[in-house]
Amino acid sequence: MTTRTRTPFLKGHGTENDFVIVPDPENALDLTPAAVAVLCDRRAGIGGDGVLHVVRSAAHPEAKPMAAEAEWFMDYRNGDGSVAEMCGNGVRVFARYLQHAGHVGEGDLAIATRAGVKTVHIAKNGDITVGMGRARLPEGEVTVSVGERSWAARNVNMGNPHAVAFVGDLADAGTLYDPPPFSPAAAYPDGVNVEFVVDRGPRHVAMRVHERGSGETRSCGTGACAVAVAAARRDGADPAVTGTPTTYTVDLPGGRLVITERPDGEIEMTGPAVIVAEGEIDGEWLENAVG
Numbered sequence: 001m002t003t004r005t006r007t008p009f010l011k012g013h014g015t016e017n018d019f020v021i022v023p024d025p026e027n028a029l030d031l032t033p034a035a036v037a038v039l040c041d042r043r044a045g046i047g048g049d050g051v052l053h054v055v056r057s058a059a060h061p062e063a064k065p066m067a068a069e070a071e072w073f074m075d076y077r078n079g080d081g082s083v084a085e086m087c088g089n090g091v092r093v094f095a096r097y098l099q100h101a102g103h104v105g106e107g108d109l110a111i112a113t114r115a116g117v118k119t120v121h122i123a124k125n126g127d128i129t130v131g132m133g134r135a136r137l138p139e140g141e142v143t144v145s146v147g148e149r150s151w152a153a154r155n156v157n158m159g160n161p162h163a164v165a166f167v168g169d170l171a172d173a174g175t176l177y178d179p180p181p182f183s184p185a186a187a188y189p190d191g192v193n194v195e196f197v198v199d200r201g202p203r204h205v206a207m208r209v210h211e212r213g214s215g216e217t218r219s220c221g222t223g224a225c226a227v228a229v230a231a232a233r234r235d236g237a238d239p240a241v242t243g244t245p246t247t248y249t250v251d252l253p254g255g256r257l258v259i260t261e262r263p264d265g266e267i268e269m270t271g272p273a274v275i276v277a278e279g280e281i282d283g284e285w286l287e288n289a290v291g
């Protein structure tokens with residue numbers, strides 16, 4: 001962005017996982033990691049867990065191969081400026097933005113992401129359902145720690161990496177200021193999102209999450225999917241084994257998501273998404289802030 005340009009932005013969230021939305025159909029903006037970090041700064045910037053850069057698939061080299069299937073590409077960035085493969089809450093907010101901007105209506109659409117094309121359904125009641133694809137469950141147990149405490153965790157990949165630890169009480173995870181150390185280091189060469197989970201009832205869990213690149217957030221869509229997949233295996237309810245779909249209700253600090261895994265491994269996540277506000281980014285401010 002050059003000085004004195006004014007770039008539209010919107011603010012939105014899905015179960016309080018919040019994002020700065022930057023519409024840029026022709027991929028004209030130079031959205032550097034430093035610019036993302038400044039935009040996500042909750043004091044000196046707009047504030048958010050991440051940025052949803054809205055680009056036509058045909059205008060982005062990573063999304064061009066998906067352009068025939070999905071007109072729009074969610075170029076997702078974490079709040080620290082790093083790039084992640086996928087953001088579940090982000091896809092719902094992205095779909096809500098496309099609807100808000102008049103690009104799509106209620107019903108079915110497809111969104112390109114770095115983890116492939118995701119199918120999305122915008123329901124009349126406002127709920128948004130995302131086809132999250134299949135989980136990968138790398139072999140080998142991992143351990144995560146917070147302070148003096150450690151837990152065995154399940155390695156689940158939803159396009160992005162997760163470590164799911166079942167704990168006695170969500171307070172056991174302490175303040176979660178820093179990324180929880182994990183071992184073996186080789187399990188997550190590019191870092192990891194760590195979820196701490198307790199039971200609330202049959203097929204009903206609650207979780208906290210420390211997100212790679214964003215810190216503790218109020219919600220994580222891919223994390224909720226990873227938790228549901230790990231819980232189903234713990235509970236002897238793996239749909240591939242039982243032949244019946246499993247649905248888990250996942251309560252997060254920021255709201256509730258419903259995750260269904262089918263016998264073929266396909267996972268669907270349903271939850272809300274809202275647009276909170278829209279405005280303009282001052283190019284001169286951003287240029288000075290980035291330095």
Ligand SMILES: N[C@H](CCC[C@H](N)C(=O)O)C(=O)O
Binds near residue numbers: 078083193222
């Ligand atoms: N921090 C994650 C990306 C965002 C995931 C989360 N916000 C979601 O809703 O899935 C990562 O680095 O893999």
